[in-house]
Amino acid sequence: MIGEGCKIHYGKLYYKVYKSANRKATNRQVVSVKAFLAIMIQTIRSAVRSKVFHVLFLVIMLAVFLLPTTVSGDGTAAGLVQISLTYSLNVVVALISTTTLWLACSLLSREIEAYNIHLVVSKPCPRWLVWLGKWAGVFVMHAVILLVSAAVIFALINWRLGRGNFSEAEIARLKMETMVGRRAFLPQRPDFESEVNQEYRRRLASGELEAGHNEGTVKGEIRRSVIAKEGEVKPGDMKTWTYPNVSTSSDDDMLYIRYRMYSGDSTDTNQKMIPCLWGFLLPAEKSQVSAPFAMQDFRIAGGSFQEMPVRAAAVVDREQNNQVVLRFVNLPQEMWGGVEAVPAVFQAADRPVILCRVAGFFSNYARSMVLALFQIAFLAALGCAVGSAFSTPVAAFAAISYLVIGMSVQAAIGAPLRNEDGSYRYKNLMEESMHKFAQVVRVLVVSVDDLDATSDLAKGNLVEYSRIGRAFLNLIVIRTGLIAGLGVWILTKRELGTVIKR
Amino acid sequence: MKNRYWPIVVLVLAMVAMLGLLSFIQGRMNAIRVENHLTDVDPLENAPPLVAFTSVALGGFRGLVGDWLWLRSSKMQDEGKYFEMVQLADWIVKLQPRFTGSHAFLAWNMAYNVSVTFTSFEDRWRWVKRGIELIRDEALEFNPGDPELFRQLGWIYQHKMGKDLDDANRYYKTEFAKEMIRLFGDYYGQWEIIQKAPLEESKLKAVLENQPEFWNILAANGYKNFLEFEQEFRNLAVIPEKVSRQLQEAGIKEPVELCLRHRWMVNKYRLEPKWLLKLNDRYGNLEWRLPEAHAIYWAERGKEKWHSAIDTFKRLSCDRMIFQSLNNAFQMGRLVYLKDIEHLEMTPNISLVDAVDKAYRDVQEYYEESHVEGAYVNFLVDAVVCLYKFGEKSKAKEYIDKGRALNPGRFKLNLEEFVLQELAEDMEAASYQHAQGTVQGYLLQAYYQLAIEEQETAESYVVIAKQLYDHYQRFVEGTEKRRGLPPWEQMQKTSLMLAKQRFPEPLARRLEEILPRSDEKFIPAAGEIAAPVVK
Secondary structure (H helix, E strand, C coil), rough: CHHHEEEHHHHHHHHEEECCCCCCCHHHHCHHHHHHHHHHHHHHHHHHHHHHHHHHHHHHHHHHHHHHHHHCCCCCHHHHHHHHHHHHHHHHHHHHHHHHHHHHHHHHHHHHCCCHHHHHCCCCCCHHHHHHHHHHHHHHHHHHHHHHHHHHHHHHHHHHHHHCCCHHHHHHHHHCCCCCEEEEECCCCCCHHHHHHHHHHHHCCCCCCCCCCCCHHHHHHHHHHHHHHHHECCCCCEEEEEEEEEECCCCCCCEEEEEEECCCCCCCCCCCEEEEEEECCCHCCCCCCEEECEEEEEEEEEECEEEEEEEEEHHHHHHHHHHHHHHEEECCCCCCCCCCCCCCEEHHCCCEEEEEEEEEEEHHHHHHHHHHHHHHHHHHHHHHHHHCCCCCCHHHHHHHHHHHHHHHHHHHHHHHHEECCCCCCCCCHHHHHHHHHHHHHHHHHCCHHHHHHHHHHHEECCCCCCHHHHHHHHHHHHHHHHHHHHHHHHHCCCCCCHCCCC | CCCHHHHHHHHHHHHHHHHHHHHHHHHHHHHHHHCCCCCCCCCCCCCCCHHCCCCCHHHHHHEEEHHHHHHHHHHHHHHHHHHHHHHHHHHHHCCCCCCCHHHHHHHHHHHHHHHHCCCCHHHHHHHHHHHHHHHHHHHHHHHCCCHHHHHHHHHHHHHHHHHCCCHHHHHHHHHHHHHHHHHHHHHCHHHHHHHHHCCCCCHHHHCCCCCHHHHHHHHEEEEEEHHHHHHHHHHHHCCHHHHHHHHHHHCCHHEEEEEEEEHHHHHCCCCCCCHHHHHHHHHCCCCCCCHHHHHHHEEEEEEEECCHHHHHHHHHHHHHHHHHHHHHHHHEEEEECCCCHHHCEEEEHHHHHHHHHHHHHHHHHHHHHCCHHHHHHHHHHHHCCCCCCCCCCHHHHHHHHHHHHHHCCCCCCCHHHHHHHHHHHHCCCCCCHHHHHHHHHHHHHHHHHHHHCCHHHHHHHHHHHHHHHHHHHHCCCCCHHCCCCCCCCHHHHHHHHHHHHHCCCCCCCHHHHHHHCCCCCHHCCCCCCCCCCCC
């Protein structure tokens, strides 16, 4: 059978595909890169002829040129960039993903149904190469469309920004907060275990615990309570966070503290204004005062995201491993101006993080496009795999089902309510078991949402190389690799002669 | 042409012909729909092509798309992505142009919920403005006479901007006043002249007696058309200097500027000069640079539309807005000085007192219930104190008598005792408008006593004013940005200016003579008070 025992010589830039050793030497074929390129180019040509592609391409062009020039933000430069990025990139990536999936599903299956592929496989060309050529054709074509679209969107956003009549201060703020790649530094995690053990020992010594109690259960309860209290700051109390290794390229860099706190309870829809103090430990004044915190008063709306800028030079302690110490004080009842004082609650996901510029906007933009390319590569593989097995409509249905499951599972995982410590709060056993099931399915199925970096890009958050690396490993190497292997296997094993022409 | 294309060509031509014919009868069909009550709502008016197209083409699916946008808007708000909300709100309005309840909610959400999530006053003001603009520039465009929208707009002016519940309320007032000063220019208060100015370019042409001079000047200065010039005028809030000079030389500057300001007021701010005149006639001279007057304006326009029995509650809400805003305008409804938020100073508009009183009584009479009796008693208390503080003792007496007739227990003390008792309570929990009015009142009394050569009494009034000032400033320590009073020297200056304006001419002259010979505590620090202008 063609394709068995293939051997690849990378150094010579061509492939030699051997038939099994027991075949005659005359059947041995050398399939050059030309064969692969020929399949790829033929795929692109037939894709370009597709009417569905024509329509979608037209819509893509409209989205590329119209959206960045028509959507309007909140009137600020940052709002303009954020909304242009969010809408243009999301719509364009979604449309390109759709065309990728459709063409990947249809091209191979139609060639099988129309018996076109019989002409190819009767040539000295292994089926894995046919599959790979198809995949590469779909991927390369859409990668080019994506990159050109991304470049046009980038240029249009800059053009619109230039015509926007924004003040210099606003542009400066935009470049510091939005058109930038900011790394998030997280605070040191408190040592919950020692606190849990300490509390457990105290309860044990005081006789609060019954004889024969389950140590694990009690400690679990204590742990939940400790974690929940960790994010709560009562009126008159304060909380301090320490951030190690806040490395900045220069002392002139600005740091941004991003957080969200709730008044009283995160589920309370009637959030109050919280009078509070925020401050930093000033390393330069440590020798003069024991705890030189510079504090500033605020009234912050509960439940809203906030960003607070500070100069790195003032707060990064170079002698202490580039440490930053942040302090929050929930002001006592007297300062609440007649309103009943309540605790300030920081959920685990919204606790204060320090954002610091480590890359420019272009670099961050390019990184998010790399993730989009991964998505297209995966979708092309998924489409080609199902296209190898089924007719076009069934293949499209199977591929879309896979993606819908991925999205639904994502929603199912986030559905249960959470406690203040971040753990899930199940209503009943049924909900818990369904949630566990969703988590298992989540491991197996890829959600395209995982690769959406537009949201981070629009917020000025850095798309880390580590994230790209993880995405490459999980999505390209493992998932795409497995799906590609499956697709090649199906195409290789499929008896093409039994396909009935309609 | 190949034969197979003929059917397509014929169909296209038929379609064009039918569309053409349809355009002739559409107006009549719409009229029949209204006359025979064939639909719940009137056909959409003033809709741009995109809105008209989406409302027809999407049919019932508009609702679904609108729902999805609504959910996305809520999600974005929860995630702190406010930048999308203006666009989403805009689309929702365009998809559901007749669903005014949703427009009012979206505007309220932006002005109230989104604005307070920002710590910077500038950011907050932007969101309050977005809320106002969503109703004024978008929703009212499609629903020009919708009273629900009028009411919501009035509420943002009255409550969000007028009250002191938001830390940034003084910033809002300052910025709003600056905007209004730009809008009215040198024609503030001349509503009758503005009303007579043309609203369309063609009518301006007629006013200029079809002379091409104005358009020649525009062309000579590089303006492609009237609209481009108008845009420039709105950016600068004045006619560009060079053009202004040329118009002045041609003797046509005033009609041109009046036309531009009239168009700006009506087309952008939806302020009809005839309504401004009507309200001034009804209530006295309202201060159109402060939000209270605008709250009254929108509430009056809403009230006018709600006249049937089922609208009683809504009408009452408009009436409440009117008398509450009038009350605020009476207590602190004249703009005295404006430089920035620290220097924003207002003073009572005492001439409104009878209009406010009448508004309360009219409402009580109309609804034949005591919905507003409590509010009316509170107003009477405020009126007595305010009138007394500002030297209108006989008027204060008149109002305490009205109070006694209504609630003898509450007004049992004599005038002086009553005022002193109320003042003591007021300063403990006063809003800054109250505190400002009280301090100004004592300073006015001091200058009055000085003018009649009662130096000792005058001194005691100044001392009390200063004590009250210091007491209040200590009381609001920590929240000065929201509730603090203007600097003491400035308050002295403005009170002296008010005294000179308000006193009879001989008394004002006497005060000017006496002042240089008086104790230093009566003489404000050097410097003139600038009129409220914006550069």
